[in-house]
Amino acid sequence: MSLVNFTAREITCKIVYYGPGRSGKTSNLQYIYGRVPQDRRGKMVSLATASDRTLFFDFLPIDLGSISGFTTKFQLYTVPGQVYYNATRKLVLQGADGVVFVADSQARRFDENMESLQNLQENLLAEGTDIRDMPLVYQYNKQDLPADLIMSPSELDDALNFRSVRSFSSDCLHGSGVFETLKGVSELVLQKLAAGAPA
């Protein structure tokens, strides 16, 4: 997938929200969907199971209009978090320009976070991408839950964020931290894009 098409003067960023099941990836997209003016967003495609879990993936195209003469589009994807959908996750991850790792802040979900993070690393490697080369941010979701149920951002940083990438606390249901996360990953993606673009 071509991130910058100078001929068509088009920038397309594919950002994948990755993380364990029920960590809040789809909630991120839903919140964003609700905040983007109608004329700027495409239809949000969401294939869910009967129990409302993401079966395939969510897809939210956002048209940011013309920026510096480039038609700029963001495509936000989520992967199905459930372990058994790994093939789908790999598929979605293909050609990703940036990844938001949405971690569930609940202490009891710590293992799933770790597992998903390892899965992300493996899937990227399988695709020939070193996770260190991928624009990546962490989002510690559900920080609105009672403190005794969750790990604090700094604890999560210590436990998960051993590469010291940017991390954001969030409460996706109410929107706190959602756009901050998107901004964070967009910035990294665009920076990498600039670095990869002709100097």
Next chain:
Amino acid sequence: MSDRLHPYFRFDSLVVGAANRLAATAARSVAESPGAGYNPLFVYADPGLGKTHLLMAIGHLALEINPNLRVEYLTLDDFVEAFHTALAAGQGDAYRRHVGEADLLLLDDVQFLAHRREMQAELIRLTDYMQTEERQIVLASDRPPAEIEALDDRLIRRFAGGLVVDIAAPDFETRAAILSRRARERKATFDRDVVDAVAGLPFNNVRELIGALNRLIALQAVEETPLGAMEAVAFLQGEKDPPTHDLPVPVVVAASPPPEVPVSVEAAADVRSATSDEAAADEFGSFLSEVAATVSHQVESWRSRVAEHILRWEGQGYRTARLEALLEEDVPADIDVVLEAYQRDIDRLQELASEAEALASDIAGSAVFRDPDQVAAAEDLVARAQEGVTSPPGPSPLWQLEDLVESGGNRVALRSASAVAQDPGVRYNPLVIVGGSGRGKTHLLHGIGNVLAAREGAVVACLDAADFTSQLIDALEQERVAQWRTRYQRATALLIDDVNLLAGKERTQEELYILFNKLQADDRQMVFTSAVPLAELTGIEPRLLTRLEGGLVVELPAPERDIRLAVADRLLRAKLDLEDDELAAYLASRPVESVRSLHGLVQRVLTAAEVQNTTPTAALAREVLEGPPGRRPARPRRVRSSGIVPPTAGGPRSHEKMVWTWPDAGDRVIEEWR
């Protein structure tokens, strides 16, 4: 929006003095015909000198003249805030249209554009749009455009394309006039000397001045007695304690508010009210603007770099076609390499241009020195210029000043020559040496030339007038007159022999006239010789002739016996190391018109002696020059005639050259043998 114009700020209330006359005139002109004259008008001044007053006065007057005009007064902060709000609401374009379609846009405090690239870009678009639509834009700032930090060059150029005008601090008279008017408006009365004394205080701006007036009005009101000049000054300078009563300064000020810039942000508020307050839009808007900023900084960074280079070099007058072509490419090659190569070419061009400037100033302005794609052409041009400035012909080393023999007749000429050689360009400029053929003019000229050429850094042009002309003709043929001129303009001294030969050579005279003036202006020495006295010189333009006459004209007379003797003696010594007073005296006694003739005599004697393999003596000389005693020239044996040789017969006319008249048989033998 016109209702933001403070009612006080009109031209009527503006005191015009020397410091703001230009700005006020320009402002009036803009108000009277918005968009027609100075567009954009950029007014800058230190704070408190009346920028806002002027801006609003323009608005008022424009509305008085045409109430249907839409006048917008905004401070930059208003503009930025309203624009951001509009962007966040997805109404950016609508707001752009709203502002851009004002008939008269008054934008205050634009110094806050510093480091706001996106707003600068917005303002560029706005200025372009308004100019195209012939809508007037007036801007005010506390500093000139070039001093606003990180202001886009394109904006600076656009401002410069209109009118940039400043307001200086008011002079004493203006300060006094402002005080009087304001006091009158406030229905306060001050003695003239109070006004003068206060106007004489060093206030930096009008606001401070008005503040001082406010304090005085308050003081006078409290004390209920007219203030004296000393008292007023002392009070203002803090030398006098304020009266025991609390000065109701704030009240006084409030009663008649000092004309401060209105602080309403209605512009922004309007936009805000027109838009949804939903946080939703804000969040997305802020995300959008951040992405936009990142894209423009990151994605387009190479383009920005190229664009910066284009602006920079374009601003300096260089052609940037190569860089512009780069922008056309989708994925250009290594930008750094291209930029470095371009920079190298510019450096080379600058080098060449300065070289060219030194060689021939008229080619230094050539367009090739401004086009990095034509470095080769520029090098070629410089090379050609260099050829043109090979040093002009110099003096012949054979003729030295010290070889000349001074006598009563040539003393003036020789001493003048020495003076000129010692102090070129100072004593006699030009020096004109007049004298018949062979009298030593050329020797003297070259002698001076040799002395001058020995000076450090000297470039002495010493040549015959005929050569001067033929060089010019060659230059004209080869279209290299500029180089030819440069060649001589570089000369530290110009010595031209036989200037009389320029008669009728109008173009050469014209060039010489120009060169003469330039060299004379630069105090460079000029020496001319003429075989004809200047008064008898015809065919020379009066303007040149008068210039020659304006110098020192000296004459070289026919050589006197002293000179002839000295010359003969020297020649004999030089040629044969011979010391023969009798021979020298004999040679000197021969009647000759010039030293050159004497040279000829000596040469004849020496040749004869050489042929006979003897040492030249006076007797030999006599024999050679006067013929052997008692021997008559033999009649030509082969020519039988009545003695009349018809001119068409082709017979020899110079008996000197006829073999049978040669005095010595040896000569004949050699001639026959040869």
